[in-house]
Amino acid sequence: xxxxxxxxxxxxxxxxxxxxxxxxxxxxxxxxxxxxxxxxxxxxxxxxxxxxxxxxxxxxxxxxxxxxxxxxxxxxxxxxxxxxxxxxxxxxxxxxxxxxxxxxxxxxxxxxxxxxxxxxxxxxxxxxxxxxxxxxxxxxxxxxxxxxxxxxxxxxxxxxxxxxxxxxxxxxxxxxxxxxxxxxxxxxxxxxxxxxxxxxxxxxxxxxxxxxxxxxxxxxxxxxxxxxxxxxxxxxxxxxxxxxxxxxxxxxxxxxxxxxxxxxxxxxxxxxxxxxxxxxxxxxxx
Numbered sequence: 207x208x209x210x211x212x213x214x215x216x217x218x219x220x221x222x223x224x225x226x227x228x229x230x231x232x233x234x235x236x237x238x239x240x241x242x243x244x245x246x247x248x249x250x251x252x253x254x255x256x257x258x259x260x261x262x263x264x265x266x267x268x269x270x271x272x273x274x275x276x277x278x279x280x281x282x283x284x285x286x287x288x289x290x291x292x293x294x295x296x297x298x299x300x301x302x303x304x305x306x307x308x309x310x311x312x313x314x315x316x317x318x319x320x321x322x323x324x325x326x327x328x329x330x331x332x333x334x335x336x337x338x339x340x341x342x343x344x345x346x347x348x349x350x351x352x353x354x355x356x357x358x359x360x361x362x363x364x365x366x367x368x369x370x371x372x373x374x375x376x377x378x379x380x381x382x383x384x385x386x387x388x389x390x391x392x393x394x395x396x397x398x399x400x401x402x403x404x405x406x407x408x409x410x411x412x413x414x415x416x417x418x419x420x421x422x423x424x425x426x427x428x429x430x431x432x433x434x435x436x437x438x439x440x441x442x443x444x445x446x447x448x449x450x451x452x453x454x455x456x457x458x459x460x461x462x463x464x465x466x467x468x469x470x471x472x473x474x475x476x477x478x479x480x481x482x483x484x485x486x487x488x489x490x491x492x
Contacts, residue, residue, distance in 0.1 A: 207392040207452040208296055208347050211236040215292045215343075217285075218242055219275050219332060220302030222249025225351070225401055228442035229299055231256070234263050236446070241288040241295070243273035244302070267292060275302045275328030285335035289342075297449065298336040299349040300329040306365040318365050325369035329376065337391065346391040347449050350377040354399045354465040358476060361484045381454055394448050397466070399459030401441050436460075 208214060216233045220226040222244030230240055234257045244250035250270045257263050269291055273284045288295055306313070306321045329350050340346030355363055356370035377395035384391050436459035448456040457463050468476040 207390075208345050208449060210345070211238055211450075213237060213239065214296040215239045215241060215288070215294050216297045216299070217288050217295055217336060218299045218301055219273065219328065220244055221253050222246050223253075225398065225438050225441050225445075226299075226301045227253045227256070228438035229301065229445060232439075232442040232446050233297075234266055234268075237266070238297075239267040239292055241269050241271070241284075241292060243271045243275075243284055245272065245274055247272040275300075275331060276323035278327075278331050281328070281331040282335045285332075285339060288336075289339045294343045295336055295339040296343050296345060297347045297349065298332055298340065299351070299445075300332040301349075301351045302328055303351060303353075303369075307362050308365075309362060310364050313365060318368070321365045321369050322372070325366070326372045326376075329373050333376075333380065340391045341389065344390055347452075348377075348380065348391065348393040349396060349445060349449060350380075350393070351396045351398065352377070354397055354459075354462045356395075357397055357462070357465045358469050358480075361480060378454070392452050394445075394453055394456060396445055396448070396456045396458065397462050398441055399436060399457075399461035399463075399465070401436050401438055401459070 211233070214236075216230075216238045218226050218229050218233075218240070221230050221240075221242035226242075226244070230242055230253050234240060240254075240257070242250045242253055244253075247270065250272075254268045254270050257266070257268060269288065271284050271287065273280050275281055285295070285298075303325045304321060306317055308317070333348055333350070337348070340348065350373050352373040353366070353370040355367050356374040359367045359371075374395055374397075377393055381393040381395075383389075384393060441458045444456060444458050447453075457466055468479075472479070
């Protein structure tokens with residue numbers, strides 16, 4: 207775990223927008239040096255410019271890299287670059303992720319491969335690539351972003367659910383491994399609810415799902431965005447506090463707490479409730 211944040215080196219994937227950008231700004235406030243990556247280099251460089259536009263952050267070392275987290279070699283090369291450039295790494299936040307919506311029958315194998323490669327394998331690559339450097343730092347932490355979809359399953363979200371449940375299982379096992387081996391590194395699994403980011407804009411929505419629900423992909427995206435209750439800044443602050451206090455699991459937003467409550471009190475019957483709600487919405491569209 208990290209005891210000293212001043213001049214710690216924090217690596218963040220998906221740092222070009224949303225939670226990733228907010229996390230970069232939040233850790234900069236703790237005088238942390240930053241290694242930022244994103245699939246879109248221009249967006250992550252914009253994050254750097256936003257931070258360096260404030261005088262008190264001008265002395266922070268901030269590096270930016272274009273990284274596709276679904277590419278193992280790119281992630282491992284980036285981890286080595288961060289260590290070689292900054293001299294150490296104390297925290298990796300595996301934040302980059304995408305969304306996918308459609309029935310199991312409608313989605314193709316390549317759709318599942320796409321989302322698992324980013325949301326799950328990206329987390330494994332980030333963890334494995336940075337863990338040796340975190341160990342060398344003397345105090346380190348791994349933050350993996352799951353979701354409320356890693357707490358309960360939702361209709362039409364099998365791919366997203368699978369990836370986020372996988373992140374949860376992997377991270378919880380990782381935390382135990384680190385504790386048993388008396389590692390200087392710890393791990394936290396984060397379950398955000400609806401966060402005000404652009405993930406809905408980049409989500410893949412099956413055309414067959416639009417026919418089934420009677421909603422266009424544009425309408426589905428707008429409806430999805432209406433569930434976003436928590437700001438990225440608030441989410442970032444909650445994650446920072448979780449790292450500081452070495453929390454195992456973090457729930458972000460009132461909806462996340464509601465889903466967690468549903469899973470605890472109604473471990474199987476919550477599915478019938480969710481199904482009924484979706485059927486009711488679909489009936490209103492017809």
